[in-house]
Amino acid sequence: MDHFPTNWGRPRNDAFDAYGTHPIHQRPVNTPKDAFDAGVQHTQQPIVTGTSVLGLKFKDGIMMAADNLASYGSLARFKDIQRLQAVGTNTVVGAGGDMSDFQYIQRMLDELVVNEFTSQDGHTLSPAEIHEYLAQVMYARRTKMNPLWNSLLVGGVKDGERFLAYVDLLGTTYSASTLATGYGSMLAQPLLRKAVEGREDTLTEEEARQIIEECMRVLFYRDARSLDKYQVATITAEGVTISDTQYLKTSWSFAEGIRGYGAQTQ
Amino acid sequence: MSKSSVYSSPGFDFSNIVRNNFLHEKGLPLPKATSTGTTIVGCLFKDGIVLGADTRATEGPIVADKNCEKIHYITESIRCCGAGTAADTEFTTALISSNMELHALQSGRKPRVVTAMTMLKQMLFRYQGHVGAALVLGGVDSTGPHLFTIHPHGSTDKLPYVTMGSGSLAAMAVFESGWQPNMEREQALNLVKAAIAAGIFNDLGSGSNVDACIITANSTEMLRNVEMPNVRVQKERDYKFRRGTTAWKKEEIRSLVVEETVTPIGRGDEMDTS
Numbered sequence A: 001m002d003h004f005p006t007n008w009g010r011p012r013n014d015a016f017d018a019y020g021t022h023p024i025h026q027r028p029v030n031t032p033k034d035a036f037d038a039g040v041q042h043t044q045q046p047i048v049t050g051t052s053v054l055g056l057k058f059k060d061g062i063m064m065a066a067d068n069l070a071s072y073g074s075l076a077r078f079k080d081i082q083r084l085q086a087v088g089t090n091t092v093v094g095a096g097g098d099m100s101d102f103q104y105i106q107r108m109l110d111e112l113v114v115n116e117f118t119s120q121d122g123h124t125l126s127p128a129e130i131h132e133y134l135a136q137v138m139y140a141r142r143t144k145m146n147p148l149w150n151s152l153l154v155g156g157v158k159d160g161e162r163f164l165a166y167v168d169l170l171g172t173t174y175s176a177s178t179l180a181t182g183y184g185s186m187l188a189q190p191l192l193r194k195a196v197e198g199r200e201d202t203l204t205e206e207e208a209r210q211i212i213e214e215c216m217r218v219l220f221y222r223d224a225r226s227l228d229k230y231q232v233a234t235i236t237a238e239g240v241t242i243s244d245t246q247y248l249k250t251s252w253s254f255a256e257g258i259r260g261y262g263a264q265t266q
Numbered sequence B: 001m002s003k004s005s006v007y008s009s010p011g012f013d014f015s016n017i018v019r020n021n022f023l024h025e026k027g028l029p030l031p032k033a034t035s036t037g038t039t040i041v042g043c044l045f046k047d048g049i050v051l052g053a054d055t056r057a058t059e060g061p062i063v064a065d066k067n068c069e070k071i072h073y074i075t076e077s078i079r080c081c082g083a084g085t086a087a088d089t090e091f092t093t094a095l096i097s098s099n100m101e102l103h104a105l106q107s108g109r110k111p112r113v114v115t116a117m118t119m120l121k122q123m124l125f126r127y128q129g130h131v132g133a134a135l136v137l138g139g140v141d142s143t144g145p146h147l148f149t150i151h152p153h154g155s156t157d158k159l160p161y162v163t164m165g166s167g168s169l170a171a172m173a174v175f176e177s178g179w180q181p182n183m184e185r186e187q188a189l190n191l192v193k194a195a196i197a198a199g200i201f202n203d204l205g206s207g208s209n210v211d212a213c214i215i216t217a218n219s220t221e222m223l224r225n226v227e228m229p230n231v232r233v234q235k236e237r238d239y240k241f242r243r244g245t246t247a248w249k250k251e252e253i254r255s256l257v258v259e260e261t262v263t264p265i266g267r268g269d270e271m272d273t274s
Helices: A035-039 A099-120 A125-142 A184-196 A205-222 B013-025 B086-107 B112-125 B168-179 B185-202
Strands: A048-050 A054-060 A059-069 A071-072 A075-078 A085-086 A093-096 A151-160 A159-170 A174-177 A178-180 A229-236 A241-242 B040-044 B048-054 B058-059 B062-065 B071-075 B077-084 B133-139 B144-150 B156-158 B161-164 B210-216 B219-225
Touching: A048 A099, A054 A093, A054 A151, A054 A159, A054 A205, A059 A085, A059 A093, A059 A159, A059 A205, A059 A241, A075 B013, A085 A099, A085 A229, A085 A241, A093 A099, A093 A229, A093 B013, A093 B161, A099 A125, A125 A151, A125 A159, A151 A229, A151 B210, A159 A178, A174 B071, A178 B185, A184 A205, A184 B168, A184 B185, A205 A229, A205 B168, A229 B058, A229 B219, B040 B071, B040 B133, B040 B144, B040 B168, B040 B185, B048 B077, B048 B144, B048 B185, B071 B086, B071 B133, B071 B210, B077 B086, B077 B112, B077 B210, B086 B112, B086 B133, B112 B144, B133 B161, B133 B210, B144 B161, B161 B168, B185 B210, B185 B219
Parallel strands: none
Antiparallel strands: A048 A071, A048 A093, A054 A059, A054 A178, A059 A229, A071 A075, A085 A093, A093 A151, A151 A159, A159 A174, A229 A241, B040 B048, B040 B161, B048 B210, B058 B062, B071 B077, B077 B133, B133 B144, B144 B156, B210 B219
């Protein structure tokens, strides 16, 4: 009888080594093998971050929006970042969370698109396939305890089918007719749901744009890590359009008559 | 508080916290606080203030009270919505309501909103945040309409529209996109109802019905359950059994009314020692 579980199922020759004594079996070690290995770190916290991304379904396709800010903690460091990335001709990926991990994801997606193109089989990647690929990657990284610290929205139109889904650093996925990441899920989602739910097939592009603008305005008022410059991505059967930077008109005069924070009157 | 008189000495009184920690170390499980996990809002309009609240009280993940009242009475034209620990909001607002009545009698004047706000903030600061009461205080007094928000640590804000509780972000999103200065009564009430509904449907700590209270210089209208968007559906099946489902062989009717006659003994006014 072979008493060692680590030998069960492994190749051995019963003629001269019935108990699988060679090679000498050792428990696998996880210590660094060289100086490079010792320097490898797992992501502990996001450093340069993007805030919410919004997405909604309308009559002709999908509309997504994200502001142009990458914050460094509480510093508004990079104010002209594009957080919406077109992938192929019919999908857009929007990212919140760590921007360096998003740049890595962008490189991966570029590679994916190039590989698909060079296979020249007449197929193009659909948004559902890109979402599935990202979900697998994100969950695999989470399992290795080294996540890509992002929350991603994937939206697109393929063969008349509209697709909008979410995937995050844990590998959680879900799909709905309105989605928002980060603070957007608490501030913008109530507004998006009220405006869109039930009307996905009759909402026009103009109405959708107004809803998005209203939500971005509320986010700028109430999210302390947001910016009043944003871009909107529209995906229809015709293709992907990512707009130029739009500026929000805001009003800060609502409490002009108020003095102090309590009993003060002057 | 260990003293029962109205006067509270200066400085911090933490005697109960010492007692609670001692009991906890001895093995007594700390009582789970019922939290209101709430959406409460207040909004200034042309003629006064509209306050709104949902009606769900939670105990962790369980709904403890499906239809509780979160808009508390302070004085005739001042009301206070409470979020946070339910016991703390109830007792704090009741205490300040009593003190306001005494203060009004002593001064001979109609009570003011800033008085209630000052009493609340001074008490909450004294307890350094251990009294978990987050309040939206609003009312109309001789100086006009006022709306304040008071946080558990004692800070206050004076604003034309405020939201508190776990559903505050959902409600604030509705306010930020819909509030304008000098709204009419109907417009303001609809805005408040929409804000509370956003909290009810998008926040798990809020739910059930919408309460509202409209305070103007002349009147205070308490609209309890002004909107009930979560009424339970009628049961599809009927669980009654028809008369005659079970056959019976014998019928016997007995009267359970006992006859009694009272005979008075003595003069009639002795102590009853029966």
